[in-house]
Amino acid sequence: MTDITTVAVLGTGVLGSQIAFQTAYSGFAVTAYDISDDALAAARERFARLAATYRAEVPGAAEDGKADLALMRLTLTTDLSVAAQADLVIEAVPEVLDLKRDVYIKLGELAPEKTIFATNSSTLLPSDMVEFTGRPDRFLALHFANRVWKFNTAEVMGTTHTDPAVFATVQEFATEIGMVPIAIHKEKAGYVLNSLLVPLLNAGMGLAAGGYASVEDIDKTWRIATGAPLGPLQILDVIGLTTPYNILTHSSTGDEKLATWLKETYIDQGKLGVATGEGFYKYA
Amino acid sequence: MTDITTVAVLGTGVLGSQIAFQTAYSGFAVTAYDISDDALAAARERFARLAATYRAEVPGAAEDGKADLALMRLTLTTDLSVAAQADLVIEAVPEVLDLKRDVYIKLGELAPEKTIFATNSSTLLPSDMVEFTGRPDRFLALHFANRVWKFNTAEVMGTTHTDPAVFATVQEFATEIGMVPIAIHKEKAGYVLNSLLVPLLNAGMGLAAGGYASVEDIDKTWRIATGAPLGPLQILDVIGLTTPYNILTHSSTGDEKLATWLKETYIDQGKLGVATGEGFYKYA
Structure with missing residues (x-):
């Protein structure tokens, strides 16, 4: 078991909403953050659709009411200071460096020192963003594939500053939410999956x-x-x-x-x- | 149905022996040619092992005695003039251009005009060899993958000189011997499979x-x-x-x-x- 009990996901787009739902589905309390009430309204619809998809495609999701429980573990917010209180913050905001920078600078000020930040970015390397986080040792990439409930790789990739214990914790967390962690030992554009x-x-x-x-x-x-x-x-x-x-x-x-x-x-x-x-x- | 009733395979190495066996297994009379009695002795052992493999892996090969019938349809020879009498000659000699040239020059002189020549070469293009064949319109590549009974693609690739009717005949022949023909419309090193x-x-x-x-x-x-x-x-x-x-x-x-x-x-x-x-x- 890791020390991670609460998780926040920043950004409720296609992959952000999947990561949040899968994490909640695995028993964690999850805060899903987005920038506006409109974005949260869209997120609610995404989560409802995901619940239906899980009921149809994931064994046990319907019978055991697990999809309903997942919905109840999700809290939606536009307040970054709420999201910042989680043990692990997974960032899935749009792939624009300026946006990511703003989010990390604010987040770094709001979050307790111990909080781990993980980016789901596909096109940026963690070292592109590490300087904005204020916690280079507790920052790394945790990269999911679309339709996380089926294509359940979670590529874990740090920078040279990432604490190996944090890397190990995030690997273990990935397993706890039903992912297969793929450890990437050096930064690589495209990670393993897209490199292949x-x-x-x-x-x-x-x-x-x-x-x-x-x-x-x-x-x-x-x-x-x-x-x-x-x-x-x-x-x-x-x-x-x-x-x-x-x-x-x-x-x-x-x-x-x-x-x-x-x-x-x-x-x-x-x-x-x-x-x-x-x-x-x-x-x- | 094509006009092809007899087939010769030149070269009884790993793939040559598989092509010969698969063709015989599919009901054709097949002449397997190699350069020496020692090579033919090795070929006999390969064919016996292939019969055992088919019995183990190919549905019907054991029960219906089909593997035994295939063995009986195979004739081994070191006489190129015998092999040259087939309707279709599939060349699977070692991947050395000088060897291929010698074979095609001799073969071109021995074979009737109507005989189609097909090379199984992986690393040479048919246009590297076409000038030696004496029949540019009746020459093309027919490229098999190792373990033909399981990985049953047959990539068909001509030169700019190949008669479209010959191309079509060889495609149809490939189907008749249980292969899935893959038509390649322009010469491409690596064909489709190795290009991917x-x-x-x-x-x-x-x-x-x-x-x-x-x-x-x-x-x-x-x-x-x-x-x-x-x-x-x-x-x-x-x-x-x-x-x-x-x-x-x-x-x-x-x-x-x-x-x-x-x-x-x-x-x-x-x-x-x-x-x-x-x-x-x-x-x-």
Whole structure:
């Protein structure tokens, strides 16, 4: 058992709300913070939808009333000083460094010294933010994947300043909320998951964009050869095509030609993946 | 149905013997050619082992005596002029351009005009060999994956000279022998499968080599996130580590640092993967 009994999640977007719900579902008292009453109203709807999803997809969530109990363990607030009282604060605010900086500076002043801060950022490294936190030894990344109840990796990645005991505590906390902690020993853009996934997805898009093979044949080859349930272009449709587009237009790892192809052939046609009913494939 | 009724396979190594056996298993009369009586003796043992593997792993192979029938449809020869009489000749000789050239020049002289030649080469493109065949319109690549009875993709890839009707015939033939044909419309080194697989495997090795995460955590992340049965380092152990080493030391797509790490940490220690009992993992 860790010393963590209360948790706050800053930001109630797609992943923030999932992290908050999963943590509450695992028995913790959770404060979900967002910046406005409108944002909290949207959060309430997200949490209600998540409860329904858990009842449908997570064994025990319906029968044991566990999803209802999770809802009752969630407190919503627009007061950062309330959220700052938790033992662990997980930050899931939008991926804009200026926003994160403001949040960490305020949070660092409001929170007790012992509070651990964890960022869920996908695109920033913890060392990009550590100086704003006022507690370099108690700050690290705890990175979740979309649909946390199913894709339950929690990548734990510190900076060179992170106290190893804090790293271990957060790993253990991740296990307590039903995640599989993945320890990353040195900072790495993309963590483990995206470092593996992006090259495969780019290769899949490259084959399609180059006209080498059909979308169906590319995915079929992958499924047969590796036993995976989805090929790269099917995975992209699930993720949604704007995320890879943003990665492809990113200067350091980008591929402008592939980005243009993706934009013109799919995104500009409103084909964004499963969510819009069509991407590389059509969905009913 | 295609016009193909007899098939020859040149080269009875790991993949050549599998192609010959699978084709015979599917009802075709197959001539398996190799260069010496010693090679044919080794081929006989490979075919006997394949029959046992099929009986164990392929539904119906034992009960219906299908594996025995396959053995009876195989004729072994060191006489290229016998092999050259088949409707389709699949070349699976070692990946050395000089060897392939000699074989194609001789074969082109011995075979009737109508005979289709297909290369199983992984590392050479059909256009590297087309000039030796004397029949550019009836030559293409038909590329199998190791353990053809399970990983049953057959990548079909022509040159700009390949007759579309021949391409279609070979696709259909691939289906007739239980393969899933993957049509590749333009020449591509690595075909579809290795164009997808190599970036993932290199990314997995890069994470391990850089000390970012443990071998176990890298693979675990992949399995959880994608639902695949094996992570990249597990796949490498199955393939065997000398193949990726050869790819990494290849000038155009290589990564010398990663190659050195793989060699010093694994290959030089005799850790070549599942086949030697140890690679990234230990095997009982």
